[in-house]
Amino acid sequence: MRVHGDSKGCQGTVLFSQDRKILNQVKTSGVHEIISYPNDHASQENSLQAVNNTILRHMQSLEIVCKELVSGELIQKTNNLENIVVLFIDKVNGLLRIINKAKNDHTIVPNTDNDTIQRSLRMLNEIIISALDTSDVIEEEDLLHLSSIGVKRMKDGLFGIDNEVIKETISSNGKEVAKTFKMVSSALLETMPFCIDPNTGNLRYIRKKLKEDGDDSTSRVSGALSERLEREKIELMKKLNITELLISRSGQFIENLEISSELCTDV
Amino acid sequence: MKPMTDKTTFYDTSISETGMNCIKFFRLTRNALGSDSDEALFTILIERNALFDSVDQLSSLLSPEYVEKVISIERKILTRLEKEREKIVLHIDSISRHINSLKAYSAKFPIPSMPAFFDQTG
Numbered sequence: 001m002r003v004h005g006d007s008k009g010c011q012g013t014v015l016f017s018q019d020r021k022i023l024n025q026v027k028t029s030g031v032h033e034i035i036s037y038p039n040d041h042a043s044q045e046n047s048l049q050a051v052n053n054t055i056l057r058h059m060q061s062l063e064i065v066c067k068e069l070v071s072g073e074l075i076q077k078t079n080n081l082e083n084i085v086v087l088f089i090d091k092v093n094g095l096l097r098i099i100n101k102a103k104n105d106h107t108i109v110p111n112t113d114n115d116t117i118q119r120s121l122r123m124l125n126e127i128i129i130s131a132l133d134t135s136d137v138i139e140e141e142d143l144l145h146l147s148s149i150g151v152k153r154m155k156d157g158l159f160g161i162d163n164e165v166i167k168e169t170i171s172s173n174g175k176e177v178a179k180t181f182k183m184v185s186s187a188l189l190e191t192m193p194f195c196i197d198p199n200t201g202n203l204r205y206i207r208k209k210l211k212e213d214g215d216d217s218t219s220r221v222s223g224a225l226s227e228r229l230e231r232e233k234i235e236l237m238k239k240l241n242i243t244e245l246l247i248s249r250s251g252q253f254i255e256n257l258e259i260s261s262e263l264c265t266d267v
Numbered sequence: 268m269k270p271m272t273d274k275t276t277f278y279d280t281s282i283s284e285t286g287m288n289c290i291k292f293f294r295l296t297r298n299a300l301g302s303d304s305d306e307a308l309f310t311i312l313i314e315r316n317a318l319f320d321s322v323d324q325l326s327s328l329l330s331p332e333y334v335e336k337v338i339s340i341e342r343k344i345l346t347r348l349e350k351e352r353e354k355i356v357l358h359i360d361s362i363s364r365h366i367n368s369l370k371a372y373s374a375k376f377p378i379p380s381m382p383a384f385f386d387q388t389g
Contacts, residue, residue: 019278234364236355239309243352246312250345254338254354260326261334 006090048117052195054098065091065185081170081178088181089151092128092188093158099125100157118202123203125157125197131188132159144173144180217234245247288321293337300343305351312344 066089103121132146146152150165170177197204295315326334348352 221355229362229366233359233366236359236362240355240359241353242309242313243348243355244310246316246354247345247348249316250317250341250348253323254341254345257326257334257338257341260329261331261338 015141048102048196050197051098051102052198055195056096058095058098059189061091062088062185063189081174082166085149085151085166085170085177085181088185089159089161092132094130096125096158099128117196120196120201120203127191129153131191132184144176145168146180146184149177149180174248187206285321285324288318289325292318292322296340298345299348300340305354308347308351312348 065084099121103118103125132151146159148165149169150162152160152161152162166177195204196202292315295311295318299308299311299315303313326337329337
């Protein structure tokens with residue numbers, strides 16, 4: 001299954017050229033400084049940049065999955081829900097894998113406090129695991145435990161899926177499964193948006209920063225841009241009306257002259 | 268017998284005034300065809316638009332050859348206006364697409380989901 005996250009809303013964007021620079025001003029706010037590293041670190045394999053980039057990429061996918069789960073149609077479509085759950089777990093495993101890999105890399109970023117980074121990595125791991133733990137809210141929220149859906153933690157620390165169990169559970173309790181994963185993915189999105197600061201090794205909560213700086217700026221710039229385009233469109237519509245009026249009058253003039261010319265010839 | 272005046276009325280406008288309008292009309296037509304910018308073209312043609320009635324009034328007095336010539340020139344104006352109209356329609360269409368794209372865009376966490384927006388060359 002493919003989740004068409006990036007294609008949504010992309011129609012026509014390639015047409016932007018002049019307006020790109022304006023949007024560039026707000027493009028990433030705090031994200032950009034975190035995912036972009038100084039050149040001397042850029043070539044490091046297994047670097048913190050790779051970890052942060054992977055986290056960001058997986059979090060973006062998780063957001064799309066979350067939206068799919070919120071969709072009303074999904075509940076009625078068993079196959080979709082199953083695919084979404086599989087995709088969700090796959091993304092979570094992707095996060096865990098990169099964290100585990102980074103935990104074993106003791107030279108993750110030169111000249112940075114490695115202990116702080118390792119502590120941050122452990123915290124990230126805990127955040128993911130606790131977000132997927134529904135035991136505290138099962139009774140209150142009428143949710144299912146992930147193990148009863150067929151999702152279990154494996155020895156390697158990753159999550160495994162029992163396809164038969166998940167199919168059966170979805171066919172019998174589809175709404176509850178959707179609700180459970182909606183809660184889990186929301187919890188993960190709310191708590192997980194962290195990156196590791198390459199300078200300090202500490203976790204950084206960039207979602208808030210993006211929301212505070214980026215979204216507001218983006219909406220302001222988008223709003224201004226949209227307003228300008230609307231004004232331009234109105235002007236063009238006026239110009240079009242005038243052009244059509246001129247065309248009509250010119251055509252009528254030619255017609256009159258032709259009639260006049262025919263009359264002259266007849267006489 | 269009533270003495271003949273130099274101004275004979277033609278409908279409610281004197282012939283001399285109508286004639287002057289015609290001269291102005293043809294001058295503006297020539298200027299319009301020679302104009303490079305769209306803005307100048309429209310300014311001239313809008314000014315010329317008010318003079319059509321005068322030319323219509325006098326058209327019956329023009330020789331068939333001259334009428335043919337005027338028609339030919341006017342067709343050139345018409346062709347240019349059609350081209351301008353086409354350009355405006357395309358421009359409106361392009362702007363509408365931009366507006367729709369902007370409405371569809373929102374900065375999504377963690378990375379804005381429309382990289383096509385961002386010009387890497389700055």
